[in-house]
Structures are given as structure tokens and as C-alpha cells.
Amino acid sequence: MEDKMNNNVGSERNTRRELRRQRRIKAQITAYAITGVLGISVVSGAFFTVSKIVHAVKAYNAQVEETVAEAREVDVEPAAVASPDENITDSEVMSNDSMLDHIVDTCISEMPLEDKVAGLFMITPEQLTGSDAVIKAGNTTQDALSTYAVGGLFYVSKNIKDEAQIKDMLSSTASMSKYPLFISTVEVGGEKSIVANALSLGAVASPSELGASGNPDEAYNTASKVADYLEGYGFNMNLGVNANLADGGNSFGTDSQVVSSMVAKTVEGLQTFGVSACLQYFPETINSGNDAEGLADVLAPFKAGIDAGASMIMVCTAPSMGLTGDDTPSCLSPTVIQDVLRGQLGYDGIIITDSLSDLADRYSSADAAVAAIQAGADMIFIPADFVESYQGVLAAVQNGTISEDRINESLKRIYRVKYAGRVDEITNE
Incomplete structure (x- = not known):
């Protein structure tokens, strides 16, 4: 025996x-x-x-x-x-995580510098093609994506006519790109929902209604419904998770604890059902003059979203003078991005600027884009002049003002999100 x-x-x-x-x-x-x-x-x-x-x-x-x-x-x-x-x-x-790193590193290592730089931009389809209102992806879109391999495209109501049209345009656009694209919009819920309103879908609760309910599970259920129809039409990124403390339909309210729980559940609801979540607008939309300690309640919802796994955070164009001591826009500030968001809150996901077109009266498109990358941003959102911004960043890398390693660092964060859910499919395990 x-x-x-x-x-x-x-x-x-x-x-x-x-x-x-x-x-x-x-x-x-x-x-x-x-x-x-x-x-x-x-x-x-x-x-x-x-x-x-x-x-x-x-x-x-x-x-x-x-x-x-x-x-x-x-x-x-x-x-x-x-x-x-x-x-x-x-x-x-x-491991799955190591395989993801391998896929990402391989993609980036083979990309020409021009494509690497273009991959840091999220712009409108109009900026990409030069058209007034894009509702179809054809030869113009194909040619533009071949020239500028942007990282993402942002769609609004003028781009949406009906269900068949938006599905066809988004799927065609994705198939035309050399690299995976973020296909994004802002879908906040309630009467200001871009996609739901354009397609006359049944309205889901607004953030203010969810905040007033005090029930985080309702935030999760609402976000899962939003993710369901967004993903069905071809969107994979929702820029509309408002983590700011404010009154109004787009915000969950002014109670930091309530907003934190709502933000966390909204992130979970979106990302569980295939749509990446972007938190807006770090750290606050109006300069309060508070230092990091004074902003503790303001930062708490962002920390909750980070802990829930938010794929992206949008940094606002407003200054944060209590943090920086000057009027530098937050999205161009190393203090805001590196010291507070990366350091204090420990965020290692994608950081995207708010629309740099808002800064056109203070900076050229090229200078604003270069400053954002130098400050630590990973992606540039809607510059005033896309081509000028792209050429400015490309020139900065070519002349050594920005290192290619710095560009690769951002691309790794971007591609980890883009490929995160597809490792098993790619490796056929």
C-alpha cells in the first residue's frame, strides 16, 4: 500500500x-x-x-x-x-499581464516615429478629414488615417443620424486604421446624453438624479445600460464620467463621499461591459486657490475612480493656483500631473488633456501640445489646429526636446488599455 x-x-x-x-x-x-x-x-x-x-x-x-x-x-x-x-x-x-506587455511592446517597437506621435492625439473626425460634418467613413477618412494614425476620434451629435449610419461609420473607421482606435463620445446620462438623444433612445438617469438617490448600485446599473448601447454602436470610450463636486445635471452632487461612491460604480459599470471610462475634469473646473490639503474632498472622487480602475483621466485647462502658485493651465502643469495625480493619488493610467483649443488665446497649438507632453500628459484632446500640434510634437522629438522614450511611455499606457480585453483572443488560449 x-x-x-x-x-x-x-x-x-x-x-x-x-x-x-x-x-x-x-x-x-x-x-x-x-x-x-x-x-x-x-x-x-x-x-x-x-x-x-x-x-x-x-x-x-x-x-x-x-x-x-x-x-x-x-x-x-x-x-x-x-x-x-x-x-x-x-x-x-x-501570465496574461505579461502577455499584454509583450503585445504592447511589440506593437510600439515596430511603429515609425510619425505614427507614434499621431497616436497621442484624440481629435474630431472633422479635424482628421477637413470636412464640415462627418457622417460616413470613405476614401477621405482612409487617406487621412493613413497619413495621421491618430490614437482616437471623438464624435458628437452632428455625426449621428441613425443607428445603421453610426454603426457603419464607426466600424468602417475602425477597420481603416492601422492601429486600434479609441472611438469616443461624452455620454453622461439624462437629457444631455449625446448618443441617446441623437437616436431617440430611452433616457437613463442623470448624474444629479443618481447622486440624489444615494444608491451606488443604481449608478452601476445606469452605467451598464449606457455601456450596452455605446458598445453596440461601436464606441469603446466614454469621456463623460464627471468626478467634480458641483450642482447640476452633469455632476453627482457636492457631497464628496456620495460622489466618490457614484464615480466608482459608474466606472465599474462602464468597464465591466466593454466601454473604457474617463474621469472629468481633474482636479476642478474653477480655480479655488486651495492647496492639496484643502482639495482633499475634491480629490477623493478621483481617487475612488482610480481605485475602481478608470482607464483615463482628463485634466482641465483651468489653473490650479493653490497647487502650482501660478496661472499655468492644469493640463500643462507637471505639478498637477506628476506630483498630484501620478504621485499623490498613484494614478498610472492614461492622462489626457481637456480640449487644448480652449488655450488658443494663450498658446500656439504646437506650444500647447509640446508643453502638455512635457508636463506628463499621455494624450492631446482636440487642439485648435491638429496638424500644427502634431508637427510641433514630432519636431520636438526629432530635435531632442522630447525623448522618444517619453513618447513610448505614453503609448504603453494607451495600448495597455486598447489591448487589455483581447489578450486571450489574440493568443487563442
Whole structure:
């Protein structure tokens, strides 16, 4: 009996060891597959759409499965002493998070500098194409995306005519891009909901109504409904999560604790159902003159959103003189972005500026964009002149004012969000 038990233990140990070895083989080969597929895509000029990557990796994975099958056929003989494989732990197998990093790093390493810089911009389709009101994605959109591989596009009511039109335009636009796009809008709920109003959908509760209810679960349910129809039409980013303390339909109210709970549940509701959440407007929309300690209640909802996993935070154009000591716009301030948002609140997600067109009377489009990147922003939102802003940042990298490593740092944050939900699909696990 004792011998039988010892044999069983040895067999189980060997089986576990062999399974770990198979998993490691598959993870390593899949990683090489991703590298090869993405590299070939860039060289050949192919698009970086997820569907194309998935198709290529699935084809390659036939070889992976054959290798793993061969591994399963290997007879593992009991050993008198532990072999090196015996010490393999699950941590040595490429995790989902590590695979995501690998995908992101591979994409970025193969991108030309011009595409890297363009990928930091979220603009309107009109800025991209030069048209007055874009309601269709055709040759003009294709040509523009080939020239400027922007990171995201922002749509408003003038871009939406009916359900079939918006679905077709957004899906066509996404398929035309060399890289994954943020397809965004501002959908706050209530009467000011852009998409719901344009398509005559049933209204969901406004932030002020949710705040007054005091029920965070209702915020989650409302956000999940919003995510459901946004994702269905092709949107993957909602810029409309207001974390400011204020009265009015777009805000959850003035009670910091209530607003914090509402913001957290709204982030969860959106992101659980496939739409990334962006918190507005850090740290406050009107300069109060308060220092960080005096802004504790104001910052609490943002911290709650961060803890809930918010993909993006929009920093306002208003100054925060209590933090900076001058009238520098918050989105151009290293103190606001690096010291407070990154340092004090510990945020490592995407930081995007508010619309830089608001600063056109103080800065050129190029100077504002360069200053925002130098301050620590990852993305530029709607500059007054997109081409001038893009050329300004590109020139700054080319002349060494901004390092390419700094651009890569922002792109990693951006692409981690864009690919986060697709790792299993890409690797076909």
C-alpha cells in the first residue's frame, strides 16, 4: 500500500511538472508568434486591427498545438532526484499581464516615429478629414488615417443620424486604421446624453438624479445600460464620467463621499461591459486657490475612480493656483500631473488633456501640445489646429526636446488599455 501511495505521489508530481512544461512551451511559442505576426504586419503595411492579428495568430497556433501535442506524448520517467523542471513554478509561465506587455511592446517597437506621435492625439473626425460634418467613413477618412494614425476620434451629435449610419461609420473607421482606435463620445446620462438623444433612445438617469438617490448600485446599473448601447454602436470610450463636486445635471452632487461612491460604480459599470471610462475634469473646473490639503474632498472622487480602475483621466485647462502658485493651465502643469495625480493619488493610467483649443488665446497649438507632453500628459484632446500640434510634437522629438522614450511611455499606457480585453483572443488560449 505504501509503495502504491508513493508511486501515485510521484506520478502526480510528474504530471504537474509536465503540464507546467507544456504551458511554458505554449506561452513562449505564442509570444514568438505575436512578435513575428506583428513584425510582418508592419513591414508589409498591413493594418494592426485585432481581427487580423487574431486570424494570423490562430493560423500560427496550429504549429503551437502540434508542439504541445508532441510534448504530451513524452513519457516522464520517475527520477531519483529532482530535475531542473521540477522547480518550475506557475510564475515562470507567461501570465496574461505579461502577455499584454509583450503585445504592447511589440506593437510600439515596430511603429515609425510619425505614427507614434499621431497616436497621442484624440481629435474630431472633422479635424482628421477637413470636412464640415462627418457622417460616413470613405476614401477621405482612409487617406487621412493613413497619413495621421491618430490614437482616437471623438464624435458628437452632428455625426449621428441613425443607428445603421453610426454603426457603419464607426466600424468602417475602425477597420481603416492601422492601429486600434479609441472611438469616443461624452455620454453622461439624462437629457444631455449625446448618443441617446441623437437616436431617440430611452433616457437613463442623470448624474444629479443618481447622486440624489444615494444608491451606488443604481449608478452601476445606469452605467451598464449606457455601456450596452455605446458598445453596440461601436464606441469603446466614454469621456463623460464627471468626478467634480458641483450642482447640476452633469455632476453627482457636492457631497464628496456620495460622489466618490457614484464615480466608482459608474466606472465599474462602464468597464465591466466593454466601454473604457474617463474621469472629468481633474482636479476642478474653477480655480479655488486651495492647496492639496484643502482639495482633499475634491480629490477623493478621483481617487475612488482610480481605485475602481478608470482607464483615463482628463485634466482641465483651468489653473490650479493653490497647487502650482501660478496661472499655468492644469493640463500643462507637471505639478498637477506628476506630483498630484501620478504621485499623490498613484494614478498610472492614461492622462489626457481637456480640449487644448480652449488655450488658443494663450498658446500656439504646437506650444500647447509640446508643453502638455512635457508636463506628463499621455494624450492631446482636440487642439485648435491638429496638424500644427502634431508637427510641433514630432519636431520636438526629432530635435531632442522630447525623448522618444517619453513618447513610448505614453503609448504603453494607451495600448495597455486598447489591448487589455483581447489578450486571450489574440493568443487563442
